[in-house]
Amino acid sequence: MTDMKPKFDIEKLNLHYGSFHALKDINMQISAHEITAFIGPSGCGKSTFLKTLNRMNDLVENVKIDGKVELDGQNIFKDMDAITLRHKVGMVFQQPNPFPKSIYDNIAYGPRIFGITRKADLDEIVEKSLRQAAIWDELKDRLNKSALGLSGGQQQRLCIARTLAVEPEVILMDEPTSALDPISTSKIEDLAMELKDKYTIVIVTHNMQQAARISDKTAFFLLGEVVEYNNTSDLFANPGDERTESYITGRFG
Numbered sequence: 001m002t003d004m005k006p007k008f009d010i011e012k013l014n015l016h017y018g019s020f021h022a023l024k025d026i027n028m029q030i031s032a033h034e035i036t037a038f039i040g041p042s043g044c045g046k047s048t049f050l051k052t053l054n055r056m057n058d059l060v061e062n063v064k065i066d067g068k069v070e071l072d073g074q075n076i077f078k079d080m081d082a083i084t085l086r087h088k089v090g091m092v093f094q095q096p097n098p099f100p101k102s103i104y105d106n107i108a109y110g111p112r113i114f115g116i117t118r119k120a121d122l123d124e125i126v127e128k129s130l131r132q133a134a135i136w137d138e139l140k141d142r143l144n145k146s147a148l149g150l151s152g153g154q155q156q157r158l159c160i161a162r163t164l165a166v167e168p169e170v171i172l173m174d175e176p177t178s179a180l181d182p183i184s185t186s187k188i189e190d191l192a193m194e195l196k197d198k199y200t201i202v203i204v205t206h207n208m209q210q211a212a213r214i215s216d217k218t219a220f221f222l223l224g225e226v227v228e229y230n231n232t233s234d235l236f237a238n239p240g241d242e243r244t245e246s247y248i249t250g251r252f253g
């Protein structure tokens, strides 16, 4: 069931990298327990917007952000620090990026930072997170082996498990399957659909079939603007803007 109040409420968001205006007057409400997909041609601001949602752009030099971004009614720039925000809003990147540590230590890393030290507690978190990421059965007998020895698809599910281990509320995924083969891609898509019962998921994808398959809502970005934001089925079946139609029918981008 969809909550009435949005998880994220974004109003008049503008972002500049130096003099470059990368996000222009973005207004969007992102619902809890849904998958929201961002599509659009390269360089149109999808990743920039995604990163703004957990303030990853704070780390970029000369960035200037105006406007309102609320998470559960709290202003993410004023009412909470970046650490608290990133605890609630985790991120999975395009290239799987496990730490050069054991599978176990990859998952236990975040919980340890948040002060969990008892082995029994960590064991439980490691198992639960790997199960949620649908990779426990594949990895349970090699928890002390290096995560770098896993396949790309396994590494990505491990990274999702690592994100889940600190119990976030939202998972941001930036093209999480673009480096993966079709079987691994399909596993991550199934996983995203299972996880939305418990989490809110926002995914950037270049794969329109993927957006159509797994997302509830889709936003089409172009040149830093959101041209159209709608239920995924409506946006693909009945685009309201001719630029959306051109893009989804492959006439540009």
Ligand SMILES: Nc1ncnc2c1ncn2[C@@H]1O[C@H](COP(=O)(O)OP(=O)(O)OP(=O)(O)O)[C@@H](O)[C@H]1O
Pocket: 017, 020, 022, 040, 041, 042, 043, 044, 045, 046, 047, 048, 049, 060
């Ligand atoms: N750190 C930065 N400094 C300056 N400009 C940047 C920076 N990061 C991104 N940009 C510019 O902002 C614009 C939007 O980039 P962004 O990565 O958000 O696009 P995107 O839609 O996610 O693209 P892609 O689909 O290729 O990943 C691009 O023109 C990009 O060159």
